[in-house]
Amino acid sequence: MTIFSIAMKKAILLLWLTLSAAAFAQQDAWVYFTDKPNADTYLANPLTMLSQRSLDRRTAQNIPLDLKDVPVSQDYINTVASQSGVTVYAKSKWLNAVHVRGEIADIQALTQLPFVASVDFADNAIDNGNRPAPNRPAAFQQKFETLADFPYGTSQSQINMLNGQQLHQQDYTGNGKVIAVLDAGFPGVDVLDAFARLRANGHILGGYDFVARSSNFYTSNGHGTAVLSTMGGYVEDQLVGTAPDADYYLFITESNTDENPLEESLWVEAAEEADRLGVDIITTSLGYFHFVNPNYNYNYDDMNGTTAFITRGADIAFSRGIIVVASAGNSGASATDPHIGVPADGINVLAVGAVDADEVRAAFSSLGPSYDGRVKPDVSAQGQQTIIADSNGAIIAANGTSFSGPIIAGMTACLWQVFPDKTNAQIVGLIRQYADRFSSPDTFYGYGIPDFGAAMNSQLGIGNTSKEMFTVYPNPAGGQLYIRNNGTAMPSDLILYNAMGQQVVTLHFETDTTPVNLQQLPKGVYFYSITAGNNVTSGKILKQ
Template sequence: MKKLYFLLIIVVANFGYAQIEDAWVYFNDKPSSATFLSNPLTMLTQRSLDRRTAQNISLDITDVPVEQTYIAQISAATGVTVMAKSKWLNALHIRGTQTDIQALTALSFVNNVKFANHSLNPGGKFSQTPKAIKPVNKQYDVQVNYNYGGSQNQIEMLNGHLLHQQNFTGQGKIIAVLDSGFTGVNTVAPFQNLITNNQILGGYNFPDANTNYFFRHNHGTNVLSTMGGFADGQLVGTAPSAQYYLFITEDVNSENPVEESYWVEAAELADYYGVDVINSSLGYFAYDNTAYSHQYDDMIGNKTFASRGVNMAFNKGIVVVISAGNSGATSDPHIATPADAIGALTIGAVNSLEAYASFSSIGPSFDGRIKPDVCAKGLQTTVSSTTGTITTSSGTSFSSPVMAGMVATFWSAVPNLTAQQVVNFIKQSADNYNAPTTQKGYGIPDFQLALTNALNLEEVSSNKSFVVYPNPAENQITFQLENKQKGILYLYDVLGQNILTKEISENNNAIDIQNLSNGVYYYNFESNKVFKGKIIKK
């Protein structure tokens, strides 16, 4: 009888566990939006507002926090636990039984519920036959390498040393690192410059819901060292003078969609603090529960929760640098999410001779976009361990922060650029720009070339002979020209695709933008001079 009773307990427990689901609940509105938008400092820091002003990015309802009364009511709902929240997507990540979650749709302020288990959504696809849940191994192979000046190759490959020689080292820029943990950063020697100079500004541990971010795992420590580490004669990061926020979003003990939600929540907090660059050496494709897993046809740039978060961050003026992934030599070699995001600068890996590293995930995205975008050294990259030992490690986990640090260093040299311009200059400087491949994308950037090109950019704001108005606009944009001036206008979307070419003259100086989607567009006006700028369709 005891054995039977014990067996019954196991069956009931397993049945109950099987019914627990992850989901997102989306809301209809934000009733307090007018109050927040009229008081911007209740939503964002002054630095965040300044970054938007510099890039001509307007505040909108996505900047408004999720309605607190909605959070309270969902939290109080029977059998539902709130795991994370997103103001950008106006949603909560929740966990509970299918029945309890579905009951939330009866609330008047709930727009819809989307289950992480695709088969539970209307028209959802069924996953492969469920596999037994097994522990996920997120450890990384490390080889000890004490070669003097080991970081030289990874910096010189990008011509980053030329920017360093000009005293551009990331000063004035802030990088948010979204990772699995930063053990030892507060104690070991290669990070002491960051600690002593107060370059680590703060952070948060989302899985544990506390501020203990010097904790959990070594991966973020290795990653941070390629950007901000300094061990004289052994390791110099690509942005040693930048400041950093450290966010733990990854739970190394399991693989669950809540990590995507933690990621988006951390990106929102990074935006709040006014960061300029995000580095994330994380990717999501297969989950412990295969019913939650993504498929390659999900990699379309704006479908997954994480990719949508990346796109929002980029639209707020942040350059978002994402590792391509380490699946290149597997049966599923393509990029994971959020590397697929439209707004991501996705980084593949090469070796010391600039040849493709076979583990680096390949493109294109499922909808055919170039991915990865560019590459950096990811095979035997020089890093610091949690004990301060200078060693090497391999993976796009390290090519990504090498690049992210260079993004900050480049941007510190030309701080007036927009995030889109930064990304464009980096891609255009790469060695495969005119012949991108599925393995290396546009190839390896030359940051000195990018800097030279950026410094040659003509500032339209300083020339009174060319004025664009109104901007932002809803229906029509007019170009004010000098007498008898004329030229060709080229209009581009955020992907760099030409969507309009038109001759503009004194008597034909307007374009109709009614049919364009809301967002940011870029123009080149070419006459006897070249004028470049940005148009916002509202």
């Protein structure tokens, strides 16, 4: 599949190489304000700032309103916009700031306005900061550049890998939860068969193109279409998303003709709108490390959870009661910058790496930890040969943490549906706790691959889980697997599936310990389902 933004952005890079330094005379900067003059009025009338659903989410999690919820003063914005040589492109109430572009002197002159607290240039050298001047142009390793054609397949492995089918079997499919997708475009979502179920059930609540300032969000780059399909897509026997019954808002924040810090500001603006609308989860498969102007580039030491504008916005979103899921990035094979980008470095952001169907880390998946030593990525899911729907309606396989991220976001919605009274922090904690490397996280997988079924069962107090009714061992297994009956005095049936969802072993057993011959099976990850009476339990094993 061809993504036109690759060619466009490379063309911009070639153009940059032919221009002099004067081409970057127009600088980007954030202008921070001192206060919010009408704060008391807004706080006394919260429905002028936030929807009832947003207020209900706050109440449910005991999160009080504060000054960050109050809009930026429009008088301040108008005054800045009226200054010579300065253009305002975005605003943020959470950070009480606007994103501007202009000549250095004109932007610096804004500090003379009585309500301007400070100015922060995207080029840190102008602020006499510590970020060294980069010596290389932008590499444009966008999250969505790794899409690749692949033959027809099934999406079952990407759900079963997370034991997500257990939630779906109990009718936890994201119903009642709202997900905001912040991406590069959503062409075809309004007409393609893969999204007919979403449309028929009214699950697409709206959206906005923040780049073009347009209400038409069914446009631009098809990357967002593919991302949405991993959660909300439905094509029988081909593709089932992880949250097919969740509600969705679709926001375009990524430009297809430029790579600029303005995209960070648009992302934060969209996240604030998601908060206003009462969204539960934000998922984003965008990330930033390099820009067209290399003076704006980040370094690894900026991946500390507190530096980037977008990262600070993401953490504020979490403080409002929202779960923020971000793809870790696709630069893991880079010799120069293999680490996660922003906002995946956020302290409270659930950053997701990529594995293949055999649960082996994808070589492109960006590495942790954050610069300050926190576990990143947080968890991992299938991002290699992931089954998606593209903007032409084709069901194909594609590569990228762009897809492992929303797969986790969808399952997160399902888990939160099970436990609506839990806070965002508690849900994220469960996801990490029931990942398979929780006791020994690393820089490749983070805490590992979550088991959403186990997380659900543990909180519901279900005693008849596979770990108690049956012991399946050894795991990893060689040529022989054993099922030990832990006191279940009833006939039982085993079905073993491969990563493509095909049944490869079926076995009826009644003995205390039953051998299962795996000699003829190739190496890889397999999923088992054991039925004992009315109890159906499942898990996964690795055949070596």
